[in-house]
Amino acid sequence: MGFLRKPIAGAPVSPVHDPMSMSVINELVEIAEYITHMREEIAALRANEMTRDRIPMAHEELGNVLSATAGATNTIMEAAEAMLCLPDEAGYRAGVEGHINTIFEACAFQDITGQRISKVVEALRQFELRLARFSNAVKARDAASIDPAESQRRARAETLLLNGPQIGGPATSQDDIDALFA
């Protein structure tokens, strides 16, 4: 857009020589540069890659973690329940050992789920890096209002004290709770 600023020889006085018009043109140039910069930053987000590959991968991996965890828990509980029902007679020890081996085998899920979770953590790290870069580049500010569904969810969680499990263990120990009930 720089050509707009050049006077044309022999031409009548162009509006571009008018300070007001020059100001408008400069602003348009700045806007054009900003749009170009924004397009580069949006491209760097690689949003298509995230929505096409990484997010579905994270969903699939976490779904697998859930089912593997549930499957292993089920196997372990079945083995424990079966042990509780073993008759107190000859062969009891062999029966217990058989079920214990089943429990050992079921615990192998932890290795697989650990690897799956690592992939999801890496994908999240990538999202975080790209979003942080984008946010800095465009000097993004968070909107003051949140959508109604989220607002409703937060209000319900606040009213019903839905905190969920705390990181690093219970916020209040069982002993402290017992003291409140003493």
Place this chain on the structure above:
Amino acid sequence: MALDLSMPILVVDDYQTMVRIIRNLLKQLGFEEVDDASDGTAALARLKGRKYGLVISDWNMEPMTGYELLRHVRADEALRTTPFIMVTAESKTENVIAAKKAGVNNYIVKPFNAATLKTKIEAVCGS
């Protein structure tokens, strides 16, 4: 303390594995009459159909939480004296105090063991 092992107990949790764990622990303690429900709404329906000697409930469930269930139970003339133990990961002091104010008889933080469950049941139902 003597416990009435024949009393029916209602376990309320949306996580079936936890229901199964509590069922097994109760069985080990000698309780045979154990029913379960997956949230407060289902629990209320069960409570209206049978007299339970104890409710053991999780807090964080949808659509009706354990806290809402507790308030419903305490507001219902026919159910208000039913012993109620909250078993939950919601362990902030404000939660414990809110549950106590709402009339909970005891409060267990997850994860817990059989000894803790036994102690709390004895404290609430022992005679």
